[in-house]
Amino acid sequence: MKTAFTAKFLLYSLLLVLVFFPLGAAAMESEDCLGCHEDIETVGDELFINAAVFDVTAHAELGCSACHESVTDEHPDDGLEVSKAACLDCHDEIGEQYAKTAHVEYAACGDCHNPHQVRGLNEVSGYDLNQQCASCHETDDVVSSHSEWLTQADRHIAKLPCISCHTDSEDYVIVLYMTQRESKAVMGDFELSTYQDLVALAKQEDVKSLIDLDNDNKISLAELSTFNFDSTYRSMRLQATLTPADVSHTVETLDNRWDCSFCHTSGTERMQTSFLALPTSEGTYQRIEVESGAVLKALNGPPDFYMMGATRSTLMSILGLLIVIGGTLLPIGHGSLRFLTRKNRMGKGE
Amino acid sequence: MAEKKMIYLQPTAVRIWHWLNALGIVTLCATGAQIRFPEYFSIFGSYSSVISLHNTAGYVVVFSFFIWLIYYVFVARTMVKLYVPTVDDLQNGLLRQSIFYFFTFFLGGDNPHHPTPDNKFNPLQKTAYFVIMFILVPLVGVSGLLLLNVEPLSGLIIMFGGLKVLVALHYLVACCLCAFIFTHVYLATLGHTMIAHFIPMWTGWEEELEDHSDSHESH
Ligand code: HEM
Numbered sequence: 360m361k362t363a364f365t366a367k368f369l370l371y372s373l374l375l376v377l378v379f380f381p382l383g384a385a386a387m388e389s390e391d392c393l394g395c396h397e398d399i400e401t402v403g404d405e406l407f408i409n410a411a412v413f414d415v416t417a418h419a420e421l422g423c424s425a426c427h428e429s430v431t432d433e434h435p436d437d438g439l440e441v442s443k444a445a446c447l448d449c450h451d452e453i454g455e456q457y458a459k460t461a462h463v464e465y466a467a468c469g470d471c472h473n474p475h476q477v478r479g480l481n482e483v484s485g486y487d488l489n490q491q492c493a494s495c496h497e498t499d500d501v502v503s504s505h506s507e508w509l510t511q512a513d514r515h516i517a518k519l520p521c522i523s524c525h526t527d528s529e530d531y532v533i534v535l536y537m538t539q540r541e542s543k544a545v546m547g548d549f550e551l552s553t554y555q556d557l558v559a560l561a562k563q564e565d566v567k568s569l570i571d572l573d574n575d576n577k578i579s580l581a582e583l584s585t586f587n588f589d590s591t592y593r594s595m596r597l598q599a600t601l602t603p604a605d606v607s608h609t610v611e612t613l614d615n616r617w618d619c620s621f622c623h624t625s626g627t628e629r630m631q632t633s634f635l636a637l638p639t640s641e642g643t644y645q646r647i648e649v650e651s652g653a654v655l656k657a658l659n660g661p662p663d664f665y666m667m668g669a670t671r672s673t674l675m676s677i678l679g680l681l682i683v684i685g686g687t688l689l690p691i692g693h694g695s696l697r698f699l700t701r702k703n704r705m706g707k708g709e
Numbered sequence: 710m711a712e713k714k715m716i717y718l719q720p721t722a723v724r725i726w727h728w729l730n731a732l733g734i735v736t737l738c739a740t741g742a743q744i745r746f747p748e749y750f751s752i753f754g755s756y757s758s759v760i761s762l763h764n765t766a767g768y769v770v771v772f773s774f775f776i777w778l779i780y781y782v783f784v785a786r787t788m789v790k791l792y793v794p795t796v797d798d799l800q801n802g803l804l805r806q807s808i809f810y811f812f813t814f815f816l817g818g819d820n821p822h823h824p825t826p827d828n829k830f831n832p833l834q835k836t837a838y839f840v841i842m843f844i845l846v847p848l849v850g851v852s853g854l855l856l857l858n859v860e861p862l863s864g865l866i867i868m869f870g871g872l873k874v875l876v877a878l879h880y881l882v883a884c885c886l887c888a889f890i891f892t893h894v895y896l897a898t899l900g901h902t903m904i905a906h907f908i909p910m911w912t913g914w915e916e917e918l919e920d921h922s923d924s925h926e927s928h
Pocket of ligand 1: 723
């Protein structure tokens with residue numbers, strides 16, 4: 360009974376779509392739609408679509424009607440409700456993956472993504488990644504609940520996207536980003552540099568030139584340390600986060616992330632790959648490859664990124680070891696001579 | 710046989726400080742090694758427990774440092790006299806004491822220095838203890854406290870040159886303290902017996918021989 364009904368329903372729907380789809384799609388282009396929807400005056404802020412943001416998303420190529428199929432030429436005067444595509448129509452794999460988690464009960468695709476503002480992982484900063492979760496999980500609450508087992512939870516939450524711990528990504532990369540001191544005060548807070556900030560500093564549109572001096576779209580260790588030690592950039596500071604290399608939607612609590620050694624005893628191997636994320640004129644980020652091993656070096660890389668047990672500098676380790684060995688030389692050397700000459704002190708003072 | 714005289718060399722506060730400090734710093738060195746080189750050391754179990762132990766030991770050392778500071782500055786008021794090397798110490802004393810340790814000692818000669826409560830340390834000890842207690846321990850303590858509060862104190866950390874500089878400083882100074890422990894414990898066995906210097910650090914009382922010559926060295 361039920362399946363027969365569903366089949367019939369699907370058939371009618373398909374027919375309906377076939378009849379109306381070409382009409383709707385041909386009728387209005389994205390620009391036409393935006394003519395009204397880009398203008399808060401006409402549609403109000405509920406229905407406002409920020410065209411500048413939408414135009415650079417992967418969804419822009421689809422066009423409005425791909426997702427709002429039912430829209431007619433008469434819209435909005437026809438008073439008909441406009442259909443809204445389901446994300447799963449096109450992203451079924453992600454949908455399946457996410458459906459297996461308990462979190463599917465708590466948040467839908469649209470709670471974390473605005474279909475008109477979608478970004479790929481490489482186009483967002485670590486900072487933005489946590490904003491998505493923060494709309495439901497208030498940062499202060501997360502810090503206090505995590506600090507029950509996580510030392511310096513405030514630091515972890517500030518510097519680590521939630522999805523680094525709460526999805527089962529296979530691999531991680533380190534993403535460097537620029538921050539700058541907002542006020543002149545010595546202790547002023549550092550904030551994420553915007554594209555405009557960097558243009559002002561570089562005095563040109565190509566903000567990459569700030570740090571990629573030979574313009575080869577790669578950042579070498581030498582270029583990194585030149586940037587770090589250049590006194591004209593004293594108000595700038597490179598920061599970094601550890602981000603999943605690929606997005607996974609298995610949003611859950613993973614047992615092995617309880618164990619600090621998942622990140623902290625991985626040794627230095629995992630910490631080789633890093634990128635610099637620079638803001639673009641479009642409000643997204645572009646990633647530039649950084650020479651391998653940058654965060655492990657004592658003087659290059661971001662001066663404030665250090666993960667105990669994982670990003671130690673080999674040079675420092677050796678230096679320290681030599682100091683400790685130096686401390687044993689006196690006991691060993693003096694002790695041996697002392698043993699050999701023990702007769703000289705025998706019976707003295709008796 | 711020489712006359713024995715007992716002098717009260719190590720007051721209670723100093724002994725409490727010293728052994729809290731020694732236990733604390735040895736713990737810090739061992740846990741610190743696991744924190745920096747987790748692939749090679751796993752003496753203290755999980756990473757989070759080794760961090761907690763390290764943090765606790767750090768607080769113990771900072772606390773005991775204040776016992777030492779307050780005792781010598783405000784109670785005994787002998788800090789400067791005991792710990793700050795004089796010009797003479799630096800010009801002649803260091804050499805004189807080194808000659809003893811590295812030469813006369815092997816020939817069976819006498820220690821040129823005789824501790825009294827007002828002048829406990831020979832010039833070498835004085836200089837070493839001065840560097841340790843006035844420079845290295847405060848440095849490791851301050852950097853440790855900053856590292857315990859990275860997020861709230863990030864402004865200060867940036868003034869220090871950044872987290873990486875701070876970590877390097879903390880690590881290298883800690884290595885110096887670790888090196889000091891080996892040397893220090895060894896030198897402490899150079900009394901007229903192996904344990905002669907350890908006893909006053911435990912009981913407070915030093916046994917000084919009136920004719921200033923050494924007795925048996927035990928092995
Ligand atoms: C296992 C570890 C240690 C042992 C067995 C030990 C043993 C001793 C002994 C026997 C003395 C008395 C002899 C002398 O004055 O030279 C002493 C004094 C002293 N030790 Fe240690 N020590 C240890 C660790 C440390 C550490 C880690 C520090 C500092 C970081 C330290 C700092 C000092 C200082 C400053 C004195 C002179 C105290 C005073 O009389 O004011 N010791 N120690």
